[in-house]
Amino acid sequence: xxxxxxxxxxxxxxxxxxxxxxxxxxxxxxxxxxxxxxxxxxxxxxxxxxxxxxxxxxxxxxxxxxxxxxxxxxxxxxxxxxxxxxxxxxxxxxxxxxxxxxxxxxxxxxxxxxxxxxxxxxxxxxxxxxxxxxxxxxxxxxxxxxxxxxxxxxxxxxxxxxxxxxxxxxxxxxxxxxxxxxxxxxxxxxxxxxxxxxxxxxxxxxxxxxxxxxxxxxxxxxxxxxxxx
Amino acid sequence: xxxxxxxxxxxxxxxxxxxxxxxxxxxxxxxxxxxxxxxxxxxxxxxxxxxxxxxxxxxxxxxxxxxxxxxxxxxxxxxxxxxxxxxxxxxxxxxxxxxxxxxxxxxxxxxxxxxxxxxxxxxxxxxxxxxxxxxxxxxxxxxxxxxxxxxxxxxxxxxxxxxxxxxxxxxxxxxxxxxxxxxxxxxxxxxxxxxxxxxxxxxxxxxxxxxxxxxxxxxxxxxxxxxxxxxxxxxxxxxxxxxxxxxxxxxxx
Numbered sequence: 361x362x363x364x365x366x367x368x369x370x371x372x373x374x375x376x377x378x379x380x381x382x383x384x385x386x387x388x389x390x391x392x393x394x395x396x397x398x399x400x401x402x403x404x405x406x407x408x409x410x411x412x413x414x415x416x417x418x419x420x421x422x423x424x425x426x427x428x429x430x431x432x433x434x435x436x437x438x439x440x441x442x443x444x445x446x447x448x449x450x451x452x453x454x455x456x457x458x459x460x461x462x463x464x465x466x467x468x469x470x471x472x473x474x475x476x477x478x479x480x481x482x483x484x485x486x487x488x489x490x491x492x493x494x495x496x497x498x499x500x501x502x503x504x505x506x507x508x509x510x511x512x513x514x515x516x517x518x519x520x521x522x523x524x525x526x527x528x529x530x531x532x533x534x535x536x537x538x539x540x541x542x543x544x545x546x547x548x549x550x551x552x553x554x555x556x557x558x559x560x561x562x563x564x565x566x567x568x569x570x571x572x573x574x575x576x577x578x579x580x581x582x583x584x585x586x587x588x589x
Numbered sequence: 590x591x592x593x594x595x596x597x598x599x600x601x602x603x604x605x606x607x608x609x610x611x612x613x614x615x616x617x618x619x620x621x622x623x624x625x626x627x628x629x630x631x632x633x634x635x636x637x638x639x640x641x642x643x644x645x646x647x648x649x650x651x652x653x654x655x656x657x658x659x660x661x662x663x664x665x666x667x668x669x670x671x672x673x674x675x676x677x678x679x680x681x682x683x684x685x686x687x688x689x690x691x692x693x694x695x696x697x698x699x700x701x702x703x704x705x706x707x708x709x710x711x712x713x714x715x716x717x718x719x720x721x722x723x724x725x726x727x728x729x730x731x732x733x734x735x736x737x738x739x740x741x742x743x744x745x746x747x748x749x750x751x752x753x754x755x756x757x758x759x760x761x762x763x764x765x766x767x768x769x770x771x772x773x774x775x776x777x778x779x780x781x782x783x784x785x786x787x788x789x790x791x792x793x794x795x796x797x798x799x800x801x802x803x804x805x806x807x808x809x810x811x812x813x814x815x816x817x818x819x820x821x822x823x824x825x826x827x828x829x830x831x832x833x834x835x836x837x838x839x840x841x842x
Binding site for chain 2: 362367378439444447586588589
């Protein structure tokens with residue numbers, strides 16, 4: 361069964377229109393976090409980090425709840441599926457709109473995070489180096505978001521989505537912070553990454569591949585469903 | 590006005606041995622053929638399988654076995670083509686609360702090649718809906734009317750309605766039924782609607798299918814059922830446990 365690109369973009373456009381206000385707020389907060397990152401004051405810079413991180417996490421929750429799970433909860437998914445569209449087009453549109461909105465906010469938040477990091481601040485005059493770290497940061501968050509988004513689309517369950525989102529954010533995140541330094545291969549990898557070694561392009565490529573696999577996997581699992589409401 | 594077509598060789602719907610298993614419910618096997626241009630009422634108690642049947646027709650529920658043909662097009666293989674000619678309104682459906690009626694019309698028009706803008710405006714006026722109104726502020730009756738406008742303006746050949754009059758006051762229910770009757774008569778649209786209200790079925794349907802425990806237990810023309818007595822009594826008799834003895838004859842009726 362084919363997918364009509366114009367239908368997908370029309371459906372994705374609908375999502376962007378309906379979430380235009382939170383999106384505008386997120387972009388504004390992202391711009392503020394970038395501005396804070398340029399401050400010489402350590403406390404203000406920390407505030408920028410907190411804001412950027414919260415934006416990444418907050419938008420992840422907001423998009424999966426509002427844009428994906430909310431459609432079923434508010435019975436608007438039935439309205440969309442009553443139109444001359446296929447379930448495959450609806451899934452594709454959800455992936456396109458959610459990833460686009462997350463990336464838009466992420467552009468600002470990743471810029472703030474990279475600029476604030478010791479690596480990023482040293483690289484500011486070197487555009488390519490800065491872009492590489494920017495890509496790694498944004499790519500990492502997109503991979504995590506794709507896992508949460510895929511869970512929401514496939515499971516259609518708020519519970520499972522929260523378990524995965526919470527697990528990735530708090531358990532994995534805190535676990536890495538607490539135990540990461542004890543793992544020698546992980547510290548060696550981080551050192552290589554910071555110094556712009558082979559780990560940098562490898563990480564970028566790995567993130568791109570993971571993102572592609574996750575989106576394809578979500579689509580594949582959706583295709584195997586036998587009930588769409 | 591589109592001229593009424595007197596006969597259409599392809600049935601609007603053909604279901605063959607349709608079955609679907611759920612953890613606590615088995616739907617089917619269901620065989621059903623619906624001629625184009627008729628209004629078919631699906632009557633059944635809550636949980637009889639009416640919504641499952643309508644969703645299976647629309648491809649929203651995939652059967653474990655059996656086949657579905659909508660307007661001669663096999664589902665889900667030719668879902669795209671079929672859905673262009675099929676509209677669906679359900680009580681489990683809602684418009685976007687933060688968007689206006691005008692926005693909904695634009696959205697639906699953008700996805701439908703057969704959208705009739707003039708008819709949509711006419712229906713809005715007839716139903717007393719204002720394009721600038723937000724869906725959030727609409728009453729249950731207005732919401733149903735908006736969903737009807739969005740479905741009817743697509744000029745579907747097959748219209749599926751899942752409990753369309755549920756929760757409506759008598760005046761709105763009368764208006765909705767009237768519009769649907771006009772549509773079926775003037776546009777040769779096939780209507781399949783579900784209801785647990787015998788009154789809806791009696792007023793609107795040409796033929797009635799009674800569903801019980803996921804199976805068709807009775808199919809007959811409305812005149813025939815009326816001749817047997819009060820529709821509610823006929824319905825209750827059809828779903829009573831001792832109705833099984835006359836099932837073969839009843840299904841074929």
